[in-house]
Amino acid sequence: MGARQEKYKVLLVDDEPIILRSLKVAIPWEELGLTIAGEARNGEAALRLIEEHSPHIVISDIRMPVIDGIALMKEVLPRSAKLLFIFISGYGEFEYARDALRLGAFDYLLKPIDHDELTEMLTRARLKLDRQKENEQLMHSVQMLSILARERMFTEFTLGNPRPLQHLKWLENSELEREYFMAVVRLDDYAALTAKWSAxxxxxxxFAIRNILEEWSLENGALSIFPFYNGEWVxxxxxxxxxxxxxxxxRLVADIKRYSKLHCSVGISRSTQGIDQLSTVYPLAAKALYQRFYSGQAGVFIEEETPEESVREVQYPKELELSLIESIRTLNMERMLVLFDEMASFIESQSLPKELxxxxxxxxxxxxxxxxxxLNMQAEWSLEGLLGKLQGLGTLSSVINVLKEDFRSWMQEGSKQVTREDGRSVVDxxxxxxxxxxxxxxxxEEVAEVADLSISHFCTLFKQVSGYTFLxxxxxxxxxxxxxxxLNSSVKVYQVAPLVGYxxxxxxxxxxxxxxxxxxTEFREQYTQQANEGYK
Structure with missing residues (x-):
């Protein structure tokens, strides 16, 4: 191993305990610089373990009940693009395995498992992970950070959380210490799109838009790209x-339309310097983007430069925002309305000019x-409509009143779909x-779509409400x-399996x-014996 970095984590997923045991003892994990982070007997459990342990490699049976290997990979890869999947498949599942490769799997092997073949495969996977890591460290540049670390860092800075990754001292000399500007890309009519899309x-x-943007960024000189909200990238x-x-x-708008057939708008900020300024330029780019809501036209919107003395920095009321989010999440309308009043008081106490x-x-x-x-509560409501309405108001009190009125009606309408009991109705x-x-x-996947929730959200809700995991x-x-x-028929035991989904x-x-x-067989014989004894 020499001076190798920390071990990479591996998750094992198979519904047959004997395969899990053989994998644990037959593969030289220590020698390969790998460690087993966890084991799962099905895809649902694997999904939870991936979120909990963030493994680097997943070795999974391709066919499992409820969440199969490919469904698991499709759920996880959009969030963990560098995770390597190795699938185990039977000879009769070759086409399935080929689909897995097409969708992003690292490799696959056939049963019965050849442990030498898997060891060689893991050696190649380790080499790929090492190469990725070495490139990132050698380049010492923002765009070459691992996807997870880069997104976490940029998101934290953009949200205004100071120094989230202090241990990365070399960032002091990154590209962002020189002049840069930000573009915020948002899909138009995102709410309408998600209303018609399945999970x-x-x-x-x-995932597709992300790939398009990454390739576009490399070709057009961007320093970095990361998702910030659903349907929005920076x-x-x-x-x-x-x-x-x-x-x-x-060019960006045209290429997104060309390759995905989807429409987007772009807001572009002024230039700045220093990674700490991400939280300053994000609202400027976003504000430029909001012109799209007022104009009713999609396209490119550039922030108008203003003299420095006219731009007054103010601390964004993050705690108030978090409290409002919590009031919506818990459907606490009374608390939400009080918090809007507190928002008005905050703005008044700061004597903020209208623009700020x-x-x-x-x-x-x-x-x-x-x-x-x-929360899937937005229904037919229009963000553009509300922002346009606010733009035409002249006083703070009238703005707060419109916010309270619209959000009250939204919550009342949404509560018909997502009341506190609605979690139970969704599970029912x-x-x-x-x-x-x-x-x-x-x-x-099929049942989560019926519930109109993502797989991960559905798994959590189902467990919370029913006490059972889905499986x-x-x-x-x-x-x-x-x-x-x-107990109530003479159906042969082997014929029962397909009658109940196996x-x-x-x-x-x-x-x-x-x-x-x-x-x-034992279960039926015991019941028959007890029934016969009862007749004696």
Whole structure:
């Protein structure tokens, strides 16, 4: 190993314990510079472990109940683009494995597992991870940071949180210590798009736009690109390109439309220096972008330069924003209205000029609207309509009154869909769907789409409300149906499996025995014996 860096983390995913045990003992993990971060028996558990441990490599069976390997990869890769997936597949699943490679898997191997072949594969994966890391360290540049570290750093600075990664001392000499400017790219009519997209389509579209932007950035001299909100990305450009801001923006809009057929608008800030200024230029670029809401026209909007003395810096009321978000998340209307009054008091106490007050209010409105989006509560409401309405008002009190009125009606309308009890109704709806379709090849993607939630959000909500994980409930319901069939019919044991959603009778027997302590045959024989004894 020599002077190698810390070990890379590996997650093992397979529903057969014997395979998990053999992988743990047969692969020279220590020698490869790898460590097993966790094990999962199904894709649902793997999803939680990935979020918890952030592994570098996932070795997974390609076919599993509820969330299969490809569905797991498609859920995770948009957020963890450098995660390497190695799939294990049967000979009859070759086409499936080829699809996995096409969708971004690192490699696959066939059962029975050749441990030497897997070791060689892991050596190549380790080499790829090392190469990525070495490149980032050698270049000492912002755009070569790992995707996760770069996004976390830029997001924290853009939100105004100081020095989030103090240990990266070399950032003091990064490109952002020289002059740069920011462009904020936002998909037009994003709420309308997400209303018609399924959860899977949303992930795929955002992933596709991200890829387009990354390639575009490399070709057009951008320093970096990172997502900031859903449907919104931030690009940073060197100051040397400041004379062609308009052309850059127009080219970007045209290329997004050309490659994705989607429309976007771009807001571009003034030039600045220093990574600490990200939180200053973001609202300036966003403010330029909001002109799109007023004009009703998509396109490129550049912040108008103003004399320095007329620009007064003010601390954004972050705590107030977080409290408002919490009031929306908990559907606490009374608290929300009080907080809007506190917002008015804050602006008055600072004696802010209209331009700065408007900037803070616009930022706040967009953030809160996005909270409604996250809860799937925005329905047919129009962010553009509200911002346009605010633009025409002349006094702070009238602005606050419109905000209170619109957000009150939004919450009342949204509460019909997402009340505190609505989490239970969403889960009940999912349960009914499971009960009607338990005998089919049921996937969590399918049921999450019925619930109109992302897979990760649905997993969390289902567990919170029902007390079961999704897989636990599906298994429980299938086992109850299997017991009923065994006790009330003469259907042969091997024929029960497909009746309750299992195509493999052997796997069905394993699951049944784990749930009841008996094989299906033993379970039926015991009941028959007890029934016979009862007649004596």
């Amino acid at each position: 899977e389509e949303k992930h795929l579209w955002l 690009l940073l450009f060197p100051g040397s390109l400041s004379t062609v801001k308009k052309e850059l923006g127009e 007050a408007q900037r803070i209010i616009i930022e706040l409105v967009v953030v809160l609207y996005r909270q409604f989006e996250q 709806k999912a349960k009914r769907y499971i009960e009607e379709n338990y005998h089919k090849d049921l996937s969590i 636990e409930f599906v298994t429980y319901y299938r086992m109850e149906k299997a017991k009923y069939i065994l 195509q493999d009778p052997r796997y069905f027997t394993q699951v049944f025995k784990k749930a009841t302590g008996k094989t299906p």
